Amino acid sequence: MEDAEFRQHVRDWLENQLTGEFASLVGTGGPGREHEFVTERLAWERRLGDGGWIGLGWPEADGGRGLPWRQQVIFYEEYTRAGAPARVGHMGEQLLGPTLLMFGTQEQKARFLPGILSGTQMWCQGYSEPDAGSDLAAVRTRAVLADGEWHLSGQKIWTSLAHVADWCFVLARTDPARERHQGLSYLLVPMNQPGVEIRPIVQLTGKSEFNEVFFDDARAQADDIVGAAGDGWRVAMGTLGVERGVSTFGQQLGFRREFEGVLAAARANRSIDDPDIAARITDAWIGLQVMLFYAEATLGNTAGTPAGTAPGTEANIAKLLWAPWHQRLGELAADVAGAGVTVTGPDYALSDAQTLFLYTRADTIYGGSNEIQRDIIAERGLGLPRG
Amino acid sequence: MDYTDTAEQAALREVVRDFCQRHAGPSAWPRLTSELGLAGLAIDESHGGMGATLAEVAIAVEELGRVLLPVPYLSTALAGAVLSVAPADADLLPELASGKLTAAFAFGDSVTVTDGHLDGVVTHVLDGAEAGVFLVSAGGSLHAVRAADTSVTPADTLDLTRSQASVEFRRSRAVDTGADPGHAEDLLRVLLAAESAAAAGYCLEVTVGYLKTRRQFSRPIGTFQALRHRCADLTVEVSSARATACAALAADDVSVLGPLAKKYCADVFWHVAAEMIQLHGGIGFTWEHQAHRYLKRAKTTQLLHGSPAQLRRMVADRAGLV
Numbered sequence: 001m002e003d004a005e006f007r008q009h010v011r012d013w014l015e016n017q018l019t020g021e022f023a024s025l026v027g028t029g030g031p032g033r034e035h036e037f038v039t040e041r042l043a044w045e046r047r048l049g050d051g052g053w054i055g056l057g058w059p060e061a062d063g064g065r066g067l068p069w070r071q072q073v074i075f076y077e078e079y080t081r082a083g084a085p086a087r088v089g090h091m092g093e094q095l096l097g098p099t100l101l102m103f104g105t106q107e108q109k110a111r112f113l114p115g116i117l118s119g120t121q122m123w124c125q126g127y128s129e130p131d132a133g134s135d136l137a138a139v140r141t142r143a144v145l146a147d148g149e150w151h152l153s154g155q156k157i158w159t160s161l162a163h164v165a166d167w168c169f170v171l172a173r174t175d176p177a178r179e180r181h182q183g184l185s186y187l188l189v190p191m192n193q194p195g196v197e198i199r200p201i202v203q204l205t206g207k208s209e210f211n212e213v214f215f216d217d218a219r220a221q222a223d224d225i226v227g228a229a230g231d232g233w234r235v236a237m238g239t240l241g242v243e244r245g246v247s248t249f250g251q252q253l254g255f256r257r258e259f260e261g262v263l264a265a266a267r268a269n270r271s272i273d274d275p276d277i278a279a280r281i282t283d284a285w286i287g288l289q290v291m292l293f294y295a296e297a298t299l300g301n302t303a304g305t306p307a308g309t310a311p312g313t314e315a316n317i318a319k320l321l322w323a324p325w326h327q328r329l330g331e332l333a334a335d336v337a338g339a340g341v342t343v344t345g346p347d348y349a350l351s352d353a354q355t356l357f358l359y360t361r362a363d364t365i366y367g368g369s370n371e372i373q374r375d376i377i378a379e380r381g382l383g384l385p386r387g
Numbered sequence: 388m389d390y391t392d393t394a395e396q397a398a399l400r401e402v403v404r405d406f407c408q409r410h411a412g413p414s415a416w417p418r419l420t421s422e423l424g425l426a427g428l429a430i431d432e433s434h435g436g437m438g439a440t441l442a443e444v445a446i447a448v449e450e451l452g453r454v455l456l457p458v459p460y461l462s463t464a465l466a467g468a469v470l471s472v473a474p475a476d477a478d479l480l481p482e483l484a485s486g487k488l489t490a491a492f493a494f495g496d497s498v499t500v501t502d503g504h505l506d507g508v509v510t511h512v513l514d515g516a517e518a519g520v521f522l523v524s525a526g527g528s529l530h531a532v533r534a535a536d537t538s539v540t541p542a543d544t545l546d547l548t549r550s551q552a553s554v555e556f557r558r559s560r561a562v563d564t565g566a567d568p569g570h571a572e573d574l575l576r577v578l579l580a581a582e583s584a585a586a587a588g589y590c591l592e593v594t595v596g597y598l599k600t601r602r603q604f605s606r607p608i609g610t611f612q613a614l615r616h617r618c619a620d621l622t623v624e625v626s627s628a629r630a631t632a633c634a635a636l637a638a639d640d641v642s643v644l645g646p647l648a649k650k651y652c653a654d655v656f657w658h659v660a661a662e663m664i665q666l667h668g669g670i671g672f673t674w675e676h677q678a679h680r681y682l683k684r685a686k687t688t689q690l691l692h693g694s695p696a697q698l699r700r701m702v703a704d705r706a707g708l709v
Contacts, residue, residue, distance in 0.1 A: 263708065272709055279696075282703040286647055289634075290627050297391070297630035313622075320623045374619035375612075382595050382618055387610035 007074045014082040017047060022085075029086030030254075032359030034209035037085065038164055042122070045089045049119030054093050062101060062109055063117050076250030080257075088161060092116040092123035094247070096169050098239045099186070103227045112188070115166075124165035126156040126172075126189070126213060127236065133158075134372050136171075137180040137233065141215060143172035143187055145229075148222050150174075150187055152195070152215040158366070162198050162211040165191050170215075171236050174229050184232035188224040195219060205358045206348040248295050248318065252288075255322070258329060259288055261352060266336045280332050287325045294321060313381035316373040323363040323370055330360035391633055396446055403450035416458045420486020425460065427484030429468035434480035441468050441574065445636050448578050449585030455548040455680055459489040459514035461578060466490035466522055469529070469571045470564055479520060479531060491518035493554055494572045494692070500525040503563070505532060505556035511691055515552030516541035523561065524568035530561035546683040572692060573645030577635045579688050580648035583656035584628040590656075590663040590681050591621050597667055614666060621659050628655040643705045649688075650698035657685040 001009065018026055022044055028036040048054055056072045058064020067075075087093070097116050100109050115121025132138040141154025152172055162168065168189045175183030189196070195218030200208035227235040266272040266281060298314040334341045334357040341353055350358070364370045378384045392400060406415075406423060420426040429444050430436025437443075444464045451460050467483050482488035491514045498507035505525055512521070516539065521532045538555040595618055598609030608614055628651060635641060635648035660681040664671035671678045689695060703709045 278703060278709050279699055282699050282708055285706065285708055286651060286699075286702060289647060290631050290651055293630040293634040294627045297633055314626075317623050317626050320620070321627055371616065374616040377619035377622050378615035381622060382615075384595065384598060384609040384615050384618065385607050387606065387612070 001071075003070060003074060006071050007078060010075050010078040011082070013051060013053075014078060014084055017051070018082060018084060022047070025085040026083040027085075029088070031086075031362070032205065032207075032209075032355045033086070034160065035207050038088065041085045041088050042164060044085055045087070045119035045122070047119070048089075049117060054089065054119055055097065055113075055117045058097065058101060058113075058117075063113050073249050076247055077253055080250040080253035083257075088164060089116065089119055089122055091125050091161070091165075092121060092167075095125060095239060096123045096167075096188075099169070099226060099235060102238055103186075103235050105223075107223070108188075108226065112167075121167065122161065122165045124159050124162045124168045124191070124213075126159060126168045126170035128158045129155055130157050134369055137184075139171050139173055139184060141170065141172045142176065143170075143174045143185060143220070145174070145222060150189075150220040150222065150225070152187070152189060152218040152220065154215050156213040156215070157210075158201070159198075159211045159213045160209060162191065162213050163200065167191060168196075168213065169226075170220075171232050174232075178230070181233040183230050184236075185229045186226040186232040186235040187220050188226065189215070189218060189220045193218060203359075204361065205350065205355065248299060251322070252292050252295060255288060255291070255326065255329075258326075258333075258356060259284055262329060262333045262336055262356075265333070265353065269336070269338070271336050271338065277332075277336060280328075280335075284325070284329055284332060287321075287328075291318075291321050291325060294318060313377045316368075316376045316381070319367065319373050320370055320377075326363050327360040330357040333357055391637070392446070396443060399443060400446050400450060403447050404453075407450055407454045407456055411454075411456070413457050415456055416486065416489075419456075419458060419460070424484075426463050426486040426489075427467060427480075428464060430471050430480050430484045434471070435484035436467060436471070436480065441577070442636055444468060445578060445581040445632075448582045452582035452586045452684075453589040455586070455684055457548040457550075459491070459517055459550070461549075461575075461582070462491045462514035462518065463489045465492070465571070465575055465578060466520070468574065469522070469566050470531075472566070482519075488519040489514065489517055490520050490522060491515040491552070491554075492571065492575060493521050493523040494568060495524060498523055498525040498556055500528075500530060500561065500563075503561055505530060505559045505561045508553065508555045510551075510553045511542075512552050512554050513691065514550055515539065515554055516550035518552070521554055522564070522566075522571070523556065524572075525561070527568070529564045529566040529568045529571055531564050532556065532559050532561045536560050544687070546680070546687040548680060548684060549687065570641070573641040576645040576649035576692055576698075577632070577641055579692065580628075580635055580645075580652035581632040583649075583652040583685065583688055584625065584632040586681060586684065587628060587652070587656040587659040588625050590659045590678070591618070591625050593677075594618065594621075594659075594663045594666050601668075617662060617666065621662055624655040624658060628652040643702060646693055646698040646701040646705070649693060650695050650702070653685065653689040654695055656681075657689050660685040 025037055025040055025044060029041055055064035056067045056075055060066040093116055100112060127136060129139055143150045143152045168191055170187045170189050171184055172187055173183055174185040195216050197214040199212045201210045201212060202208055263281060266277060271277045333353040337353040344350060424437055425447050427436030428439045429441060432438040448461055463483060470480055483490060491512050493509035493512050495509055497509055498505050505523055519534050523530045523532055536559040540553040542551040544551050598614055599607055601608050631648050631651050635644040638644045663678045664682060667678055670676050
């Protein structure tokens, strides 16, 4: 199918589906709104799976569509343009799936990929721990193989959507004699079992999107380990950057919608007449273009690795562009709203401006804090010596 | 930009970079034009040029900008590109292509045109001190005036690597080229953006190299996180500036992207050059070190052909934001 035809096909499908029971889902979910309409969004995942819209880039032999990169981008663009709800199944599709495609056995792929592709099986990521945040290699959750099962004990934190997940991919220490990046394994753990307890974390927004997950002799099948025992770090890192690429342009469109919301608010209450606000709005718009140009320069050519400063660190550079930009947009949204932003609805109900303002404080922390991104650029991109 | 260089463009970049390593100073101009033919890059072959595009001109501008080669390339090459589409002044093109005649642009609205003659004064004309022909904005069109028909006062410039002049027109004979001065100035902004991004990249390379070799407290200072993080931030700026200049060069309509790219890239250049001095410590403050030359070029670029504040308003206006 030609790109233009494919785009029209996606657009038509979304338009037809975002009606009836799904009409109210437009614009819901995502960072800062992950608590919204979870049940309905789970139903939407199944609808996406039925429509064949999950695993667009996966090989056809593994149940995917094997679509070229450009059409995957088109799907994300149209998905965002339509305001379709933020995905709940993205951790399965974008993190675990690619990991299994790269490191999994045929049996593992046959066991887990169909559930992801049909939108019926939800996954969450068990990496961070209270004492293993930026220093992820300090993971202490233990897993011991006994009686043909892995027995897990420990605590994970900042686990998005753990309360709706059926499974968790967990980085656990299986060899206590080895330290840091050695001795870790990548295990697939069912969430619905007595040894797993989930406690929501109340964020500064007053909402809960993240959880603590406690493993107390939780069990995983002996063969539900991806890669060899002790090889978990390599497996976990192998697909960290996979999901960038195609989702970036959708993210850019989302940013554009948010910017347009702030611009509309500034026009409506005339705060744009203030030269300082007008300047900040213009700078935000310029920043939006610059991020798009950077994405096009580094992602646009699918065939080649882009030449440029700090090769191999494009994802880190992109994060240092978008996270502070988004945070400044949140600050601008609050300042444009003015005094009204200091008052919430009943039960701490937040406006769009308040949500954007508050939630964007997380942008520079999650997904590798901006300080960690800088460390990576300095070391891998610029080759500056370690201390 | 090097994000999208074709094989031919990469070869051109290498030739110019190699040339810049072997030649310094204003005396490089005759060889740059005769041996490499760079002045006529964007001029049609029928007029003695090479028939290339603005993208190739930008590659030369970037490479010359990395070393701040003090030659009037920017204005002359742009003149070739602008006049190539304005056939009324075809007789200028062979002279520009050969490099024997260099050009400078005089923008603004201070010059009036009457019966094919110009009157007025334009200051801060980049590459103006040595220009043989001025391309002057007057009455909504770009006019060509030979330097012999004007009064040129070279300025003592902060940036010693690019000349400026004050040019007075008094009943100066002019040929209307038919070119749009607003479009020409936007193209100049695009080239200044490309030059700034490239020069900023060079400043960062030199600075990172210094942090790897300079030792204090018995270790390379590049091991200190306070400095590493600043270099990472500069990398983000330089990378995004390159991408922005690249997008502006590829654009059909530069009315928004010209001012946008010039503002973004010149701001980045200024910041990287200032950080270059700080991260070099005391040596960075000396006349002997090259850092100050970049600082001065950056500030000059930032303030001419639209200051950051002016360009921001221009972008807001042209993009329909306010």
